[in-house]
Amino acid sequence: MLDKQEKIFKALSDKNRIRIVKMLQKKSLCVCEIKDVLKLATSTVSKHLSILREAGLIVDWKDGKWINYKINPAPDSLVANALLYTQLQIEDDETIKNDRKLINCVDRNILCCN
């Protein structure tokens, strides 16, 4: 239980991962859309997503060519409260607000050309 709590905090202890969670709390996204906002290599974004997934914060599902990520819709209580905390905090942070503007403009059909 302590281990699980540590894992949750560790997952959220990186600026880019906080940004990802705050984005997903507004909208489901695929890897290349997140990559476009964070300006990181695809493999790095994928790694961040796997850390968030392993902590139980997010889930993914296939949709044609793409793998979408969203906030875990059925979290246990530890995760649920961590997500609630994250959702309520830093809502008016400039980076977060800008990220949220960007995700409304991204088009995966244009972005995703490896």
Next chain:
Amino acid sequence: MLDKQEKIFKALSDKNRIRIVKMLQKKSLCVCEIKDVLKLATSTVSKHLSILREAGLIVDWKDGKWINYKINPAPDSLVANALLYTQLQIEDDETIKNDRKLINCVDRNILCCN
């Protein structure tokens, strides 16, 4: 703001530091008392405490020979909510419960002999 949130999560992303916060949420303690519970070197405990202090989660004050640590009594909203979250979670974890038993038995006058 995002940086501050990251710092708070980083501070809480270590098992020993979570244990420290959960202990301090029951009782103010000095370094050697925490050291006795965690079974770490004094310098290591001191370092953990400084990370928690820098994140705004705890404060310290002098009391004769000792330096006491306690939960920040006047936290800003980010920290206050993080502390509330931490206070409510893993209350029935075995390690946490055992730590709390131990802090009621420690006697700094016996423990602290470098």
Next chain:
DNA sequence: TTGTCATTTCGTTAAATATAGAAATGATAT
């Protein structure tokens, strides 16, 4: 003022982490 003692800071080491690029995967579309 000198010694004692709790704590912090410093220096070092080992382990963990963030990052990127290249190769592997796996599903879709032609």
Next chain:
DNA sequence: ATATCATTTCTATATTTAACGAAATGACAA
């Protein structure tokens, strides 16, 4: 079947982190 393409896994590297012991600090007591 084969090519395409988003994503993951692998490999490598640079940075950060946790840990310890030794030395420095700073306050209290003798």
